[in-house]
Amino acid sequence: MAGSDAARGGARTFWRIAVVAVCLIAGVMLGTARAASHGHDIRGQAADLSTLVGDAEARVLAAEQQAAGLQQQIDAAAAGDVSPQVEKARAVVAGLRPAAQLTAVAGPGLRVSLSDAPRDSDGNYPVGVDPDDLVVHQQDVQAVVNALWAGGAEAMTIMDQRVLSTSAVRCIGNTLLLQGRTYSPPFVIAAIGDADQMTAAIQQEPGVAVFLQYVQRYQLGFDIERVDAMTLTGYQGPIRMSSAEQGVK
Helix, strand or coil, X not given: CHHHHHHHHHHHHHHHHHHHHHHHHHHHHHHHHHHHHCCCCXXXXXXXXXXXXXXXXXXXXXXXXXXXXXXXXXHHHHHCCCCHHHHHHHHHHHHHCCCCCCCCEEEEEEEEEEECCCCXXXXXXXXXXXXXXXXXXXXXXXXXXXXXXXXXXXXEEECCEECCCCCCCEEECCEEEECCEEECCCEEEEEECCHHHHHHHHHHCHHHHHHHHHHHHHCCEEEEEEEEEEEECCCCCCCCCCCCCCCCC
């Protein structure tokens, strides 16, 4: 009995302490909430925050509508007949757009694909082989591009990006960097022009011949496909000029 009474006494003591602890914790939480709210109703602050968000969204929408209206005014002013000199300059610019690769082009041509050597089931390259020998490099892509231009290509894209005279092919590892965007293999190059001439130019390109040695030795991918009809989009990115010369008088 004594042991039972002692156990019950210990239990009562524990619960008294637990009740006091709960009351203390509740008091601290209420005090913290009141301090954070500075004496105001937190639920009211949540409602105020929702109102602020709604007001901000309304202001953004109004600003967007105002910007759209201003853009329409700018477009209307630009379309107006400002002067004969401006109209002449516009005509010259419009005539240069195809040569600058800024317009879409359609026709027959070639599609060339270059890819890295295959990996095993674990994603690893063969043991004892230099990894640099198993991936497509910058000079491999550039060799194909040079061959296609030499074969009379009228327009070209790399990974669906239109190639300009200022386009630079760069590779970081086995990743292609072109005009600010990165791509992973396979690298696809499409060109519009005479398929026979471009194919012959590829076969005569020394850089392609070197790449084909690695294709045969390490099974890198190299495919040439004739396409009866393809459409290459015009270049859509910014055009940076280091210098310009006035040609309209």
